[in-house]
Amino acid sequence: MKIITIFLLLALQANVCAKEPASERQTELLYLLKHDCGACHGMTLKGGLGPPLLPEVLATKPKELLFNTIFYGRMETAMPPWQNFLTPEEINWLLKQLLEGIDES
Numbered sequence: 001m002k003i004i005t006i007f008l009l010l011a012l013q014a015n016v017c018a019k020e021p022a023s024e025r026q027t028e029l030l031y032l033l034k035h036d037c038g039a040c041h042g043m044t045l046k047g048g049l050g051p052p053l054l055p056e057v058l059a060t061k062p063k064e065l066l067f068n069t070i071f072y073g074r075m076e077t078a079m080p081p082w083q084n085f086l087t088p089e090e091i092n093w094l095l096k097q098l099l100e101g102i103d104e105s
C-alpha cells in the first residue's frame with residue numbers, strides 16, 4: 001500500500017516536471033531572455049530593434065501567434081527561430097513569464 005502511494009507521488013511529480021522546466025533550467029531561460037532576447041527587445045524588454053515584450057503589449061495578441069513567432073521566427077524580419085534551442089514547453093513557460101511580467105528587482 002505504501003509503495004503504491006510513493007509510486008503515485010513520483011508519477012505526479014514527473015507530470016509536473018514535464019509541464020514546467022526544472023528550476024535550474026528556469027534560471028537559464030530567464031538569463032537567455034535578458035541577454036539573448038534582450039539583445040533585440042531590450043534588456044528590460046521595453047523594445048529596441050524588436051518590439052517591447054511587456055505584458056500589456058503581449059496580452060492583446062493571440063498566444064498561438066506569439067508561440068509561433070518564437071518557435072519559427074518571423075520570415076523577412078530580424079526575429080530568429082528558437083526551435084533548435086528551446087522546447088515547446090520552454091517557450092510556453094517563457095511566454096507565461098512575459099505575460100505575468102518579469103520582476104526586474
Ligand code: HEC
Nearest residue numbers: 036037039040049050051066069070074077078079080082
Ligand atoms: C536578432 C534580433 C532578435 C532576437 C535575438 C529576438 N527577437 Fe523577437 N523579434 C525581433 C523582431 C525584429 C521582431 C518583430 C518582427 C516583426 O516585425 O513582425 C520580434 C518579434 C517578437 C515577438 C512578437 C511580438 C509581437 O508583439 O508580435 C515575440 C513574442 C518575440 N519576438 C520574442 C522573442 C524572444 C522570446 C526572444 C528570445 C528567445 C527573441 N524574441 C529574440 C527581433 C529579435
